[in-house]
Amino acid sequence: LPRIITLLTDFGVESTYPAQMKGVIMGRCPEAAIVDLSHGVPKHDVHTAAFMLSSAAQAFPAGTIHVAVVDPQVGSQRRALAAECGGSFYVAPDNGLLTLVAYGQSLFGLECPPARIVSIENRTFFRADVSGTFHGRDIFAPVAAALACGTPVDELGPPVDEIERFDLPLPTHAGDLVSAHVVNVDSFGNLTTNVAARMLAGADPAGIQVHVGGAVVRGLSRAYSDVPAGVLLAYIGSAGLLEVAVNRQSAAVRLGAAVGTPVYLRMPAQP
Amino acid sequence: LPRIITLLTDFGVESTYPAQMKGVIMGRCPEAAIVDLSHGVPKHDVHTAAFMLSSAAQAFPAGTIHVAVVDPQVGSQRRALAAECGGSFYVAPDNGLLTLVAYGQSLFGLECPPARIVSIENRTFFRADVSGTFHGRDIFAPVAAALACGTPVDELGPPVDEIERFDLPLPTHAGDLVSAHVVNVDSFGNLTTNVAARMLAGADPAGIQVHVGGAVVRGLSRAYSDVPAGVLLAYIGSAGLLEVAVNRQSAAVRLGAAVGTPVYLRMPAQP
Amino acid sequence: LPRIITLLTDFGVESTYPAQMKGVIMGRCPEAAIVDLSHGVPKHDVHTAAFMLSSAAQAFPAGTIHVAVVDPQVGSQRRALAAECGGSFYVAPDNGLLTLVAYGQSLFGLECPPARIVSIENRTFFRADVSGTFHGRDIFAPVAAALACGTPVDELGPPVDEIERFDLPLPTHAGDLVSAHVVNVDSFGNLTTNVAARMLAGADPAGIQVHVGGAVVRGLSRAYSDVPAGVLLAYIGSAGLLEVAVNRQSAAVRLGAAVGTPVYLRMPAQP
Numbered sequence: 091l092p093r094i095i096t097l098l099t100d101f102g103v104e105s106t107y108p109a110q111m112k113g114v115i116m117g118r119c120p121e122a123a124i125v126d127l128s129h130g131v132p133k134h135d136v137h138t139a140a141f142m143l144s145s146a147a148q149a150f151p152a153g154t155i156h157v158a159v160v161d162p163q164v165g166s167q168r169r170a171l172a173a174e175c176g177g178s179f180y181v182a183p184d185n186g187l188l189t190l191v192a193y194g195q196s197l198f199g200l201e202c203p204p205a206r207i208v209s210i211e212n213r214t215f216f217r218a219d220v221s222g223t224f225h226g227r228d229i230f231a232p233v234a235a236a237l238a239c240g241t242p243v244d245e246l247g248p249p250v251d252e253i254e255r256f257d258l259p260l261p262t263h264a265g266d267l268v269s270a271h272v273v274n275v276d277s278f279g280n281l282t283t284n285v286a287a288r289m290l291a292g293a294d295p296a297g298i299q300v301h302v303g304g305a306v307v308r309g310l311s312r313a314y315s316d317v318p319a320g321v322l323l324a325y326i327g328s329a330g331l332l333e334v335a336v337n338r339q340s341a342a343v344r345l346g347a348a349v350g351t352p353v354y355l356r357m358p359a360q361p
Numbered sequence: 362l363p364r365i366i367t368l369l370t371d372f373g374v375e376s377t378y379p380a381q382m383k384g385v386i387m388g389r390c391p392e393a394a395i396v397d398l399s400h401g402v403p404k405h406d407v408h409t410a411a412f413m414l415s416s417a418a419q420a421f422p423a424g425t426i427h428v429a430v431v432d433p434q435v436g437s438q439r440r441a442l443a444a445e446c447g448g449s450f451y452v453a454p455d456n457g458l459l460t461l462v463a464y465g466q467s468l469f470g471l472e473c474p475p476a477r478i479v480s481i482e483n484r485t486f487f488r489a490d491v492s493g494t495f496h497g498r499d500i501f502a503p504v505a506a507a508l509a510c511g512t513p514v515d516e517l518g519p520p521v522d523e524i525e526r527f528d529l530p531l532p533t534h535a536g537d538l539v540s541a542h543v544v545n546v547d548s549f550g551n552l553t554t555n556v557a558a559r560m561l562a563g564a565d566p567a568g569i570q571v572h573v574g575g576a577v578v579r580g581l582s583r584a585y586s587d588v589p590a591g592v593l594l595a596y597i598g599s600a601g602l603l604e605v606a607v608n609r610q611s612a613a614v615r616l617g618a619a620v621g622t623p624v625y626l627r628m629p630a631q632p
Numbered sequence: 633l634p635r636i637i638t639l640l641t642d643f644g645v646e647s648t649y650p651a652q653m654k655g656v657i658m659g660r661c662p663e664a665a666i667v668d669l670s671h672g673v674p675k676h677d678v679h680t681a682a683f684m685l686s687s688a689a690q691a692f693p694a695g696t697i698h699v700a701v702v703d704p705q706v707g708s709q710r711r712a713l714a715a716e717c718g719g720s721f722y723v724a725p726d727n728g729l730l731t732l733v734a735y736g737q738s739l740f741g742l743e744c745p746p747a748r749i750v751s752i753e754n755r756t757f758f759r760a761d762v763s764g765t766f767h768g769r770d771i772f773a774p775v776a777a778a779l780a781c782g783t784p785v786d787e788l789g790p791p792v793d794e795i796e797r798f799d800l801p802l803p804t805h806a807g808d809l810v811s812a813h814v815v816n817v818d819s820f821g822n823l824t825t826n827v828a829a830r831m832l833a834g835a836d837p838a839g840i841q842v843h844v845g846g847a848v849v850r851g852l853s854r855a856y857s858d859v860p861a862g863v864l865l866a867y868i869g870s871a872g873l874l875e876v877a878v879n880r881q882s883a884a885v886r887l888g889a890a891v892g893t894p895v896y897l898r899m900p901a902q903p
Contacts, residue, residue: 094387096380102819103374103645104672106684109638110691110870112667116636117693120665123391125383130375133820134880146377149384149498162880165855222854224870227691277373278404312493313436328381328495338405338433365658367651374645394662396654401646417648420655420769548644549675583764584707599652599766609676609704 093119093238094150098127098143098158099226100134107224111157111231114217118235127156134162136186137256138349141274141282143180144190144197145329152177157226157234158187165222170210170229171253174243181210181234183225189255197258197286197331211247259284261355268355272302272347273331279340283353285332293357300324301354302334303345314338364390364509365421369398369414369429370497371405378495382428382502385488389506398427405433407457408527409620412545412553414451415461415468416600423448428497428505429458436493441481441500442524445514452481452505454496460526468529468557468602482518530555532626539626543573543618544602550611554624556603564628571595572625573605574616585609635780636665636692640685640700641768642673649766653699653773656759660777669698676704678728679798680891683816683824685722686732686739687871694719699768699776700729707764712752712771713795716785723752723776725767731797739800739828739873753789801826803897810897814844814889815873821882825895827874835899842866843896844876845887856880 095115101107108129115122127146131139139160147156161183169184173192180191190197192207210229213220215236220228233246261270261284268289274282281302290298290310300307311323319338322345327333334353335341342348366386372378379400386393398417402410410431418427432454440455444463451462461468463478481500484491486507491499504517532541532555539560545553552573561569561581571578582594590609598604605624606612613619637657643649650671657664669688673681681702689698703725711726715734722733732739734749752771755762757778762770775788803812803826810831816824823844832840832852842849853865861880869875876895877883884890 094384096384098377102672104670105819106640106670106688107818109667109669109688113636113638113688113691113693113696116665116667117691123387124667125380125387125395127380128375128377130373142377146380146384149381149388151384151388154384163855163857166857221870222867223856223875227870276378277376313434314494315434315437325493328492328498333494365655367655369648394658396651396658396666398651399646399648401644413648417651417655420652420659422655422659425655547649548647584705585765586705586708596764599763599769604765 094123094125094154095234095238096125096127096147096150096154096156097129098131098139098156099129100131100139100160101129101226103129105129107226110224110227114227114231115235115238118232119239122235122238131160134160136160138274140187140190143187144194147178147191148329150178155179155181155234155237157230158182159226159230160187161185161225164225169250170225171207171250172210172233172237172243172246173207175206179237179243181230181237184209184254186254186256188253189258192253193255193258197260197284206243207250207253208243209247209250212245215241215246261285261289266357266359268357270353270355272349272351272353275342275348278335279342280327280333280335281341281345281347281351282327282329283332283334285353285355287326287330287332290332290357292360294360297358298324299356300332300334303347303351305345307334365394365396365425366505366509367396367398367418367421367425367427368400369402369410369427370400371402371410371431372400372497374400376400378497381495381498385498385502386506386509389503390510393506393509402431405431407431409545411458411461414458415465418449418462419600421449426450426452426505426508428501429453430497430501431458432456432496435496440521441496442478442521443481443504443508443514443517444478446477450508450514452501452508455480455525457525457527459524460529463524464526464529468531468555477514478521478524479514480518480521483516486512486517532556532560537628537630539628541624541626543620543622543624546613546619549606550613551598551604551606552612552616552618552622553598553600554603554605556624556626558597558601558603561603561628563631565631568629569595570627571603571605574618574622576616578605636667636696637776637780638667638669638689638692638696638698639671640669640673640681640698641671642675642677642681642702643671643768645671647671649768652769656769656773657777657780660774661781664777664780673702676702678702680816682729682732685729686736689720689733690871692720697721697723697776697779699772700724701768701772702729703727703767706767711792712767713749713792714752714775714779714785714788715749717748721779721785723772723779726751726796728796728798730795731800734795735797735800739802739826748785749792749795750785751789751792754787757783757788803827803831808899808901810899812895812897814891814893814895817884817890820877821884822869822875822877823883823887823889823893824869824871825874825876827895827897829868829872829874832874832899834902836902839900840866841898842874842876845889845893847887849876
């Protein structure tokens with residue numbers, strides 16, 4: 091079966107840079123199937139990119155090669171990484187982008203353990219001329235093409251033990267109070283929090299209270315239309331994380347919320 | 362030949378949601394060719410989505426599977442539909458999205474009659490875990506993959522007789538006066554009306570008057586450059602419908618027009 | 633190997649027009665691999681499209697068919713062109729879009745000589761019904777499909793000697809002063825100039841001064857992070873042209889610069 095390569099960048103949806111990466115891949119591994127994860131990562135926002143990567147990669151079959159390029163340090167001494175995890179591959183600069191993939195198991199279910207990561211150093215797989223500003227095209231794309239056409243990860247460079255990472259966005263508990271925050275806002279204005287579904291196990295769904303932006307949502311819904319249009323709801327979203335939305339409107343606008351906005355939960359135990 | 366699957370959603374061009382649908386499809390029917398119709402449908406705007414679907418689907422070969430997900434009622438009791446029409450397939454929530462495909466023959470030439478539509482109920486084809494908020498990924502994508510890899514429509518669920526529909530946007534006639542309206546505004550600001558080319562048969566092209574936004578256009582042009590830059594023109598557009606544009610500028614801005622803006626035609630008979 | 637077809641248009645990233653071109657191509661040459669170069673060309677901006685085409689096409693393998701549709705004169709007597717250059721193909725309206733491909737060798741390295749260009753006139757390869765407003769779908773797409781599936785360029789129409797072109801954006805020299813300008817602004821706000829890397833051969837990199845928007849940058853950097861965040865730098869960009877950027881910020885915003893903004897260089901000879 092042909093290998094899938096996904097691309098996630100902050101290049102912008104109108105840029106030709108993603109196409110240039112595709113041209114390089116297609117010239118080296120024409121049988122790879124290339125899919126855009128998104129090119130709308132906020133510029134230089136490694137945290138958001140890490141979230142988008144972890145949540146979207148779950149929908150792809152094993153063997154997929156996920157290339158993520160949010161790379162303000164391009165051309166510096168920062169390393170380039172390739173990781174093999176659960177049969178899939180991740181290629182990215184060593185700037186924290188792989189934090190959730192490698193260490194976020196408590197948030198997402200399918201990530202790899204932080205093992206079998208190499209520093210991409212074998213220039214055999216690079217383009218002949220490597221620019222100082224576009225390693226997406228000159229290093230990450232051809233390396234992904236090599237992986238897609240059968241090169242083992244080990245040939246890309248030496249194994250590494252530690253990678254750059256940011257503090258995991260995990261909620262803190264104090265009795266029945268959970269302090270969390272918004273980790274993503276989607277295009278509908280729905281707010282994704284760092285509260286995993288499994289953290290709610292044992293709680294009474296009807297008794298959960300979610301406090302965010304001065305509002306309180308009581309109980310968990312299952313679908314937007316469980317509440318009237320314009321009304322707030324909380325639910326387990328499609329990434330397996332607690333979300334807050336307004337049916338047919340934007341919760342981000344309604345609550346003035348953004349990435350980082352605090353979210354507090356009260357979770358009475360199942361009666 | 363591999364089957365084509367098109368995707369039309371209101372998820373936004375920067376979202377990873379379309380990619381998640383693709384990941385599911387590629388995991389289940391790798392030989393399908395996936396094409397984005399658009400992910401820029403205005404949020405929850407079923408009418409605009411229905412127009413975009415009907416006008417764009419015409420360019421695809423028979424056998425294509427068109428998946429349209431504008432689905433504010435996701436997770437509720439609203440049905441999911443699969444329709445086979447003229448050898449092509451349409452997969453969408455039952456919320457009016459298929460109105461023009463099923464009933465819009467008087468506007469577009471290639472739609473199917475409202476027959477051979479099923480309610481998607483056979484969970485064999487769903488993802489193992491169906492979320493309450495993302496049936497695009499969990500139901501519509503895997504069902505489209507099943508169709509692309511040979512599952513007959515009949516296996517998806519029982520046939521349905523009536524589907525949700527909105528009133529067809531048809532113009533009304535009174536003598537030589539036609540009352541119509543704008544049904545779409547494209548990215549150039551060109552205005553598409555609900556007047557089909559065939560409704561103008563028998564009229565004198567040079568004598569047609571189009572009234573919109575306080576302006577009058579006399580006669581039909583064939584190309585934008587038939588008039589000087591900055592001048593209004595009317596013509597039969599690429600979807601087979603009457604359009605109004607300004608050469609090299611935006612008619613929507615010039616006329617303050619939007620979807621729903623009234624358009625009046627006077628059509629003297631061929632002399 | 634399957635042929636690659638790239639699409640560059642000003643249709644907008646939310647439009648269904650690019651999908652309609654793809655539907656036509658897939659119906660006629662299903663084995664072609666279609667890639668979006670960009671659909672975000674500013675409306676009717678042939679100069680920017682020509683730059684995007686020339687810079688992005690370099691990343692694709694020989695044999696690729698590049699289709700560029702920025703076409704305000706669609707439906708008029710303007711010709712449609714197909715060019716074969718260095719084993720690759722370019723399909724576009726005759727409005728200057730191919731200026732850099734055909735004549736820009738002094739800026740980019742890989743363009744073709746201005747030879748083997750035909751006027752697309754053989755209606756055998758057109759769609760049955762050619763609209764007056766969407767030749768991207770009705771002429772350029774099916775012609776690209778024909779090329780991808782083996783039709784020789786010569787069968788498309790008669791050879792042409794002269795094509796529409798704009799003045800090449802070449803810098804002028806006066807002693808050690810070079811007068812140049814900005815030819816593109818990318819989504820990061822980085823400024824690409826019309827100064828090719830080879831024009832700097834013989835100059836002392838540390839001694840080069842770049843004047844733009846009231847600021848002066850001294851010396852060439854190799855990577856954004858060679859300077860602190862918020863600081864201006866100049867470097868040879870990924871298209872082989874001199875660029876000016878601000879590390880982690882937008883040079884366009886900082887300097888109030890846009891396409892056309894003058895850039896002056898002082899280039900002392902290598903000591």
